Amino acid sequence: MNLRSRGRKLLVPYVTAGVSDNWLDHVHAAVDAGADAVEIGIPFSDPVIDGPVIQAASVRALERGTTPSTVARDLARYRGDVPLIAMTYYNLAHNLGLAEFADLLVSAGIAGTILPDLPIEESAPWERAAADAGLAAVLLAAPTTPDDRLAEICRRSRGFVYGMGLLGVTGERPDLATSARTMARRITAVTDLPALIGVGVSKPEHAATLATDADGVIVGTPVVRRILESDDADQVATLVAQFRTALDTAAPPTRAFAAAG
Amino acid sequence: MRVAAMGAPTEQGWFGRFGGRFVPEPIVPACLELAAAFADAWADPAFRVEFDEVLRQYTGRPSPVTECRRLSADLGVRVLVKREDLNHTGSHKINNVVGQALLARRMGKRRFLAETGAGQHGVAAATAAALFGLDCVVFMGEVDMARQRLNVGRMELLGAEVRPVTSGSRTLKDALNDALREWVATVEDTYYCLGTVAGPHPYPLMVREFQRVIGDEAHAQCQAIDATPTHVVACVGGGSNAAGIFAGFADTDAALIGVEAAGGASVSEGRPGVVHGSRSLLLQDDAGQVVEAYSISAGLDYPGIGPEHAHLAEIGRATYPTVTDAEVITAVRVLSRSEGLIPALESAHAFAYVLREAGREIPPGSTVLVNMSGRGDKDMDQILERVDGAR
Ligand SMILES: Cc1ncc(COP(=O)(O)O)c(C=O)c1O
Numbered sequence: 001m002n003l004r005s006r007g008r009k010l011l012v013p014y015v016t017a018g019v020s021d022n023w024l025d026h027v028h029a030a031v032d033a034g035a036d037a038v039e040i041g042i043p044f045s046d047p048v049i050d051g052p053v054i055q056a057a058s059v060r061a062l063e064r065g066t067t068p069s070t071v072a073r074d075l076a077r078y079r080g081d082v083p084l085i086a087m088t089y090y091n092l093a094h095n096l097g098l099a100e101f102a103d104l105l106v107s108a109g110i111a112g113t114i115l116p117d118l119p120i121e122e123s124a125p126w127e128r129a130a131a132d133a134g135l136a137a138v139l140l141a142a143p144t145t146p147d148d149r150l151a152e153i154c155r156r157s158r159g160f161v162y163g164m165g166l167l168g169v170t171g172e173r174p175d176l177a178t179s180a181r182t183m184a185r186r187i188t189a190v191t192d193l194p195a196l197i198g199v200g201v202s203k204p205e206h207a208a209t210l211a212t213d214a215d216g217v218i219v220g221t222p223v224v225r226r227i228l229e230s231d232d233a234d235q236v237a238t239l240v241a242q243f244r245t246a247l248d249t250a251a252p253p254t255r256a257f258a259a260a261g
Numbered sequence: 262m263r264v265a266a267m268g269a270p271t272e273q274g275w276f277g278r279f280g281g282r283f284v285p286e287p288i289v290p291a292c293l294e295l296a297a298a299f300a301d302a303w304a305d306p307a308f309r310v311e312f313d314e315v316l317r318q319y320t321g322r323p324s325p326v327t328e329c330r331r332l333s334a335d336l337g338v339r340v341l342v343k344r345e346d347l348n349h350t351g352s353h354k355i356n357n358v359v360g361q362a363l364l365a366r367r368m369g370k371r372r373f374l375a376e377t378g379a380g381q382h383g384v385a386a387a388t389a390a391a392l393f394g395l396d397c398v399v400f401m402g403e404v405d406m407a408r409q410r411l412n413v414g415r416m417e418l419l420g421a422e423v424r425p426v427t428s429g430s431r432t433l434k435d436a437l438n439d440a441l442r443e444w445v446a447t448v449e450d451t452y453y454c455l456g457t458v459a460g461p462h463p464y465p466l467m468v469r470e471f472q473r474v475i476g477d478e479a480h481a482q483c484q485a486i487d488a489t490p491t492h493v494v495a496c497v498g499g500g501s502n503a504a505g506i507f508a509g510f511a512d513t514d515a516a517l518i519g520v521e522a523a524g525g526a527s528v529s530e531g532r533p534g535v536v537h538g539s540r541s542l543l544l545q546d547d548a549g550q551v552v553e554a555y556s557i558s559a560g561l562d563y564p565g566i567g568p569e570h571a572h573l574a575e576i577g578r579a580t581y582p583t584v585t586d587a588e589v590i591t592a593v594r595v596l597s598r599s600e601g602l603i604p605a606l607e608s609a610h611a612f613a614y615v616l617r618e619a620g621r622e623i624p625p626g627s628t629v630l631v632n633m634s635g636r637g638d639k640d641m642d643q644i645l646e647r648v649d650g651a652r
Contacts, residue, residue: 046434046435046438046536048285049442052428062550068548092548094534095548116286117284117535119283121281122281122283141286144287145289167448168445169445
């Protein structure tokens, strides 16, 4: 997964898989509106890093019978040209077996994973299974991560580094936390991998502000809220296009990028 | 042959194949800091002295071991009861909370965060927060707030803020989720006081160590009356009262028996899984989604079990049978009528097992030590609804 190849600030929207019959339409709408990758949320019963909106989407998806296998099945119809990254919780991988779970994701055309409840003390087995299957195991950093630990996270992460923009669960905030820019600067100081900031990036202005310091943004709750409210893919397209424009107009030059993801 | 059991876990908190630290990155540094602070405090004689002192002069320890003469005669086994119901606030939960409140103060934290099921841990946390001048927030499922109204009122009177949890099962499982979410958001100034031997390392170890006073006391008290328990029985939600009493008997020949609610039987019906910070046995569906537990007792309404219990089950050092709601209600009635003890619904699970198995799994002539983890006052509404002829 080499996200930098497009040479612009990266935009990664998030869609909860299985939230409705036409959830894949939302993914396609996001791709067509300028996403550089899409995070595919595979719903879990106990999403501890998610706020009320993504929790509600997860409940709805689970009530519709969504499982990792149904997500993989639905993704056979994915026709976009940008990488898909699975975001879910470790128990779903653990339950199936790490190698089997990695193979399932690869067979569904997924390029990477984000497992927010799997810190570096426990992630080595998954990093190996993912590498063996050809998946990029993206690791997360947080504002509370000390420098030495951040360096190790950046060294072991693949594809990009997910910097949490604030201390808190996913959800919209009126203002961009000051910790978001700091997080981006701390990551870019120690790695050539793209630094993407997620959690609390709620408005196009937030993305524009972050464009100075980060290589891109992850936008979850604003997208999912629109899907829950209307299930109309045009709404997702409009929103993603606004973030795209904000990033492209703000865009200072992109950093020299790493050789490979 | 006895297996060495209940020692320290590995550096990363593993008890055999169970345990670990599976939490979001924002709170990992706090868990590391907590593990170091606990190790430092627990090795500090001054901390131990203060802990013992608060348990003695504030919560009323030691709690006695009561000989149940009428029940013993009826059952044909000698029944001894460790009286954690007599602690201030009415259950064993206060032991752990006093330890953690002292630790929070030592770490300079001003805000105390807790989850609660039956409300006993929440009440204990609110009590300790009042005692030590900490701000206190307790997350509690809406279902549990309804069935444990009295405890909600107690927490509020004690000055704690009770936050209703409306997600998922609206019981203990989701209260834990919301408490973890709150900790992620407030980790810089908040101490998370987890109420059982679950969660990320160091909680399973730390809570067991703060609760081992139950087992250590009981061991000495039994010796003093020349009793050698052949069976030590406790109820298991997450497993803190069981871990506490087991710790005092792990290196004796006593059978260790943790009794689960039939609707929350993580050991007999669960598979290994990872939720709430550790790898343990977990009720889950084929895809790995956590299944909601059901129990008449809010404190045992939990689909998992502490990782050390999963380990004790795996190595065969402890067993984890189940009892039904109906057996529990019968046990409440029997204990009330034969011994004048009204147990909490949670604790009644331990008694229900003894009533069912005396003369069977528990051979005649055995000496059974039952942990009465709490008193039944909080459950009177539910008990009166269910016990025929209670009045
Ligand atoms: C009286 C009593 N016993 C037992 C429990 C279950 O907890 P644990 O398994 O951690 O002892 C509770 C929990 O609320 C309780 O209130």
